[in-house]
Amino acid sequence: MPGQEWQDSFGTLLARLRKAARLTQEQLADRAELSVRAISSLECGSRHPRRLTLDRLAEALGLTGAQRALLEDAARYGRRRAVPVGTLLPIAGPAGPLIGRRAELAELHAHLTGDGPAALGYDGEAGIGKSRLLAEAVAIGTRVGMPVLVGVTRRDSGRYSPLADALADHVRRTPPSVLAAQLRGCAGLELLLPELADRIRQGGGAGPDARSGSGARSGSGTWSSSGTRSGSGREPGQQARRLMFEAVGRFLDNIAGSGRLLLVLDDLHWAGRDTAELLAFLVRRSWTYLRLVAACRAGDVAPNAPLGLHAADLARLHLVRGRRLAPLATPEADALITATAGEVALPEATRSRIVRLSGGLPLFLVELTRAARDASAAGPDADGRSPTGRVAAGRVGGGRVGGAIVPWHLRLAVVHQLTALPEPVVLLLRRMAVAGPTVTVAQLVADEREAESVLDWLEMARRYRILDESRCGFRFRYPLVREVLATGAGPNRRRLWRSGGAGAHAPAPPADARHAPVYL
Template sequence: MLGTVQPQSINPVFIGRGQELTVLSSALARAEAGEPQALLVGGEAGVGKTRLLDEFTASAREAGAVTAVGGCLEIGADGLPFVPVATALRMLHRALGPELAEAAAGHEGELALLLPDLGEAGRESHDEYARARLFESTARLLERLSAERTLVVVFEDLHWADRSTRELLAYLFRSLHRARLVLVATYRADDIHRRHPLRPFLAELDRLRTVRRIEVPRFTRDEVARQLAGIMAGEQAPELVEEIYRRSEGNPFFVEELACSIGDGCLSGLSESLRDVLLVRVEALPESAQRVLRIAAEGGSTVEHALLSTVADVPEEELIEALRAAVGANILRPTDDGDGYRFRHALVREAVSDDLLPGERSLLNRAYARALEADPSLVPAEQRTPRLAGYWYHAHDARKALPAILQAAFEARRRHAYAEQLQLLQRAMELWDAVPEEDRRDLPGPESVESYPPCGCHRDGDARPLHHLDLLAGAAVAARLAEARELASKLVRRALRILEENPDPLRAAWFWLQQSRLVKYTGRGDGRAELERARELVRGLPPSAVHADVLATTAAWEMLEGPGADPVFAAERAVELARLVGAEDVEVNALITLACLRVQAGQTDRGVAELYALCERVRGMGAPLASSRAHGNLLHVLEAAGRSREAVEAAPAGIAETRALGLADNGRFILGNLAESLISLGEWDRARTIVEESRDGGRLFRHQAWIELRAAQLAALRGEWEEAGRLLELARSAMGPIACQPQHAVPFAEIEVRLAAVRGRFDRARAAVVRARESGPPLGFEQYWWPLLARAAAAEADLRGLPAAAAGREESLELLRATARETPRPAPVWHLWSRTVDGELARARGRYDPGVWEETASGFAALERPYPAALARCRWAETLLVGGGDGREEAARLLDSAHGTAVRLGARPLLEEVELLARRAGIPLGGPGRRGPADLPPAPRDPALELGLTRREREVLRLVAAGRSNRAIAEALFISPKTASVHVSNILAKLEVSSRGEAAAVAHRLRLFAGTAEHAPTG
C-alpha cells in the first residue's frame, strides 16, 4: 500500500566504496568458481553498511545469483534465537520453492526448527550433540542449494545476534568448503565494547584464513559533497558542505539527517547532540505520525502492520496516513515481505524509544502483549512466544511474564538454543518470588523446563506443579549444553543446598549425577564420589529413569576410568530398570556399555555380536548419541580384539549413519577409530588422507582431538618429530580434562616416549610411563598399553650401558615388568605384543633370544601387522648378528625384508635403524623399486661425521657418553676446563639437545662409539 511513497533524502547516487565493492565482487567471482566465501563487514552506525550490501546484492542478482537477507533483532526480543538464519531461509524458500524442500531431504526434522514450512520437527533429543546436528543440517542445506547456482546470504546487525546465531554462523564460516556460496555478516563496530559478546566471536573468526573483514570508513569531505549533491539534486555551497562535514564527521547517515534541516541553503538551529539530530525529522511530522512511531519503536526491530494497527487502535485510514508520512520522511520503510515496517536506521528507533517516558513504555508493552495474546496470528509463528514473553516482562507484569517466559524457554530448548533457554530460565527464577504461590500452581508442568530431570521424579505418572528446583534443573542442563559448565555447577550446588533442607532422594540423586559430569568436564575431579552419592540415594527406591541413568553412568565411568566393584552388574541393572520405566535412550546406552564391558572381560564374540545388533536397533530410532556410540564402540572393540580388517569394513556404515543424522563431529570419532585400524594394518597413506579430510573445523573439540591424536601417531611413526609434538599438544589441549582417562592418557604417553627417546630425554620417557600408569589399571585398555610398554622397553634397551641413564633404570624396568604382568592378552595380537615386550626387556638386560623375535615376526605378519612385524625382523636379525655363527645370511634376508616394509610405510625411524644395523654389519640392502647398496651413503670412518662433529668434538662426546665431567674431560684431553665446556656446548647445539645426558643418550642410541653399546653388532 505504501510502496509508491517516495522517501526523502535518500541519495539516488551510490557514493564511493569502490574498494569495498571490489572485495565483495571478487568474492562473488570466487564463489561462482566453487570456492565458498565468508566476509565480515564492520563499521560504525550510519556509515552505510546496509547501502553497500544493497548495491552488492543487486549486482549479484544481475549476475544470476540468488540472494537472501536476514537481520538480527535488537536485544529485548528475548529468547528469539536463529532469527536472521530463519529469515534468510524463508527468503530462499520463497525464491526456490520445491528446490529447497528437495535439498532439505533427509534433514527436514532438524531444519524445521529453523523453517517450520518444511514440516514437523523431528524427535527431540537434547544432548551435547543436538545443536551440532542442527548446524550440520543447515550447512549441508546451503551446500546443496548452491551446487547449481550461486547463493549470496547476508546476515545484518550481528551486534544484536543471540549466542546461538553467532555459533551457527561460526560453524558455517568454518565448515563450508565446497559450495558456490557467499556469506556476509555486518556488525556495528562502535557498539563492540570490551565485554560485548561479539568480540570473542570476531576474534575467533579472525583466526580463520577463509574469513575476510571489510571495515567501512566514514566519507571524506569530497564524498560528503557528492552525497549532498545527490540528495539535493545539485552542488551545494562550499560553506554548507564544510559545516555538514564538520558536524556529521563524515557519517553518511548523519549527513542525510542534517540535510533535512537545510532551508534556503543554510542549516536550521540544531543542537550539537546526536539525539536531537536524529529526532529532528520525527518532530517535523504530524502528531499522529509521531504517535505511531513511538508505538512502532517499542514493538521491536520489525513490527507487523496488523500488530501495529491493533496496538495503535485508530481507524485504518488514519493509521495509513500516519505511516505514509513516516515512510515518506524516510524514517520507516516497509519490510521486504511487505507485511510490516522497520525503522530505516536503528539509531532513529533508539532515539524515539529513549524519548518515551517509563510509564509510557510499560503501557505500550502491555498493549502489545494483550494484542498478541488475543490474536497470536499477528506475528510469525516462531516469534510469538518469545515476543510475548518480552512484552510482558517489559510491562513489569510478573504474573503474566513468568508463564510466557517458561514457554519461550521451552521453545528455545526445542530449537537447541540452549544459551537463550538459560537466559530465559534465569529470568524466570528472578520473577519466581514475585508471583503469588496460588498463581504458580497454574504454571506449565516440569516438562516445560526440561524434558528429562522431572520424569524420574513423578509418582505413578501423576502430573505435579512446577517447582523452583525444576527451574534450577532446567537451567543447569541448559548451561551445560551451552558450555557454561562453571555456571551449571553453581546452579547444581544451589539446588543441592536446597535439598539438604528439604530432602527428596530422587531429585538429589539427579543433581548429584549432573554434578558428577560437571566436575569431570571442568577438571575438578573424576566424578566418582558424586556418582557414589547418587547411587546411594536411589538405593531402595522404586524403579525410575533417574535410577537407571545413575547405574548406566556408573557402568560407563568404570569402563573408561578403570573397573570398579562390578560394572557389568550396574549396566545389567540399568537395562532392567530402563525397560521397566520405558526409558529407551538410557536402555540402549546401557546396552552399549554392557557390550563393551563384555569385550573387556574376554567375552569378545558376544560383545561384538551385541554391538552389531545395537547398530541395527538404533538405525531409525532417532537417538543420535546412541547411534554414534554404537558404531564408534563397535570399531573400538574390533580393534581391541585385533580384528582391524573387520573394523575397516564396518566403518562405512557408521560414517553414513552419523552423516545421515547430521552428526559430522561425531563422525570424526568414528573416522579416528577407522584411522587407528588402518595404521595397525599398515595402510598409513590412507589413514593420513582420512585424517586430513576430517579436519573440517568442527566445534566438538573432543572428537577433533581424536583425529589429531591419530595424526600425531602417524607423524611419530614416520619420524616427523616436530609435527608429532605439535599435534600431540593440540590433541591434549582439545581433549581437556578427559585427557587423563586411560583411553587417552596411554596413547599420549606412547607418542611422548617416542619423542623423548629420539631426543635422548630418557627421564621424560620414564616420566611419561609413570603418568600413564597413574591414569588407572591396564585392565580393558590393552590395545593402548602393549604398544606403550614395547616402546618404553625398547628405549630402556637402547640405553643399556649408558652411565647417565643408570639412575632410575631398575625402577623403570620393574614398572614395565609389573605392568606387563597385569595387562591382559585377550587376543592373539596382544599375546604377540606381550612377547615383544619380553624380547625388549631381555634386550635391556643384554640377553638375545632369536625365538622370541621369530615368533613375533611371523605372528604379526599373519595378522596383517606389517610395522611390528618389520620391527621384529630387525630385532631378530640383531640377535643373529650378536650371536655370530651361521646366522648372517638369515639376518641379511630379515633386514632386507624389514627395509622394504619401512620404505613402503615411510617409517623413517625404523628405516634408519635397519640401515644403521646393516651398515655396521656390512650387509647390503636393496630390492626392486627400493634403494640399493649404491644408493646408500657410504659408511663413514666415524658415524659421528654424519652429525657434523669435528674430530675434537667426537673425542669430547665419547667421554661425555662415558659419564665424564668437564674437568675429567679436560684432564684426559690435556685441555682447559673452559675449552672442554665450549666443546660440550657446541656438541649440544649440533645434536639439538639441552643436556649432557641427552647428548650421551643420542650417541648411545645411534651407537656412535663401540664403548657405548656392548651389544652393537659388527660385520
C-alpha cells in the first residue's frame, strides 16, 4: 500500500478544526450524522471523505468559505499525493524487469524471509545496479506487508544520515494514531528527531521495551533533554548518545511489532562515524528481526574508515554478508538493450557498439540505448540531416564516441566516476586513454625509479574499478570511459602523448594533490 505524507493531511486538518470548535469525535459525529468510527478513520487517514461527507463535516463545524476550501483542497491533496515508499531511491535505469541478476534476486528473497545474517550489502561501482536491487527489495518488502524504512546518504550529509532521514520519512508517512503507539517507551528519540519531542512527552515515553523488556528507567534518576541524569556522574555526551541509541532500537521494536522490519540504505559509503556506530549497534541489538539491505562503493571507503571497521566486526559475528555486483554478460546486456529500446528496432551494428562501449555496465547500456532509440525515432530534421548529422552539428545534447551517441549527462556521469581520484591518477588515466586499449607500465614511465609510484596510482584506479589488470598490462574496465577521456583531450596533447615527447610520461605528484580537471 502506498505511503502517505501526513503533514498537513486531511486527517490532521480535520482534527485541528474539530478541536478549534471544541468538539469531541462523538459530538462531531452526532452533528454530521456520521459514526464515531468514520470520524476516527478520517482523522487517522485510513479512509478518504466522499463529497457528501465533506459537506456534512463543513456544516457541522460551521466552516467559513476559506476554511471549507482548505479542507476540500486537503482531501484532494491526500488522494493526489500518495507516494510509494522508497521514492527517493536514485534508480539509474528502467523500472521494468530486473535483467541478469537471478542469483542476486534469489539471495534477496531468501534474506527478506529471515535467512542468513541480518545485513546484506551490495558493493560495486556507480551504475552497476545497486540501487535497482534496493528498489526491488523495497517492492518485495512492501508486497509482503513488511514495514519498510528507506534512507539515502548524500555528500556532506548530517551526522546520522541516512538513518535519521529514514526514520523521519517513516514519521511523515505514518498516521498520527499509529505513530503515537510506536513512540511509547522511546524517550531519547527526540535527540535524533527533535520534531518528536512534544509527541514523546505526550505519549509518556518511559514505557517498557516491547521485545527486551528494557526501557528508560525511573526511580534512580530522571532524564533531561541533554541526556544527563540527576545524580549521575557520567559525561553528558555519552549519556545522551546511549539514551538515543537505545531509543532508536525501541522505536524499531515498536515498528516491527511481532514481525520483521526492512531497512534499506543507499550510498552508505558517504556515511560518517556516527552513522556507522549507530548502524552497528542496531544490527547487534535487533538482528533477530531486522533485515538490512544496503548499497556501498567499497572503493570510496578508506581502509581505516569507521564504516569498514564496523563492517569487519559484524562480519566476524556473522551478522553481515556482502555481494560484489559484476557487469552483465553479453546475452544479458543484449536483453537489457531490447527491453530499453522497446518497439524501436535498433540495427545490429548499433547494438554491438553499445555492448562493446558499455562493458556490461547497466547504466551505460540503458543510456546509450535510449540515445540511439531517440535518435532513430527522430528521423531527419527539416534540413535533411540524419541523427548522425544533428549530433555532429551540435543539435543533440551529447556527442559521438566510438560510433555511438553519448548523451551529455552520461559524459558527466563518466567524469563523476573520476572525481574521487587524486590529480596524478586522473592525469595518468587520460594519457592511458590516448595510448591504446592496453597499456604496460613501461609505456608510462621514463625511469624505473618512477615505476613504484605509477603502480601505486594504477592500483588505486583498479581499486575504484576504473582499470583491470592482466599480464599484458592495464586496460579500462569500460571502453566508454576510455573513449570519453581520449576524446576530451585536445589534438595537440594527443599528438604529444602518442609521440612520447616531453611530458608524455607519468607526471610527478604535486605538493597538494588536488583533483585534476577532466575535460569533456
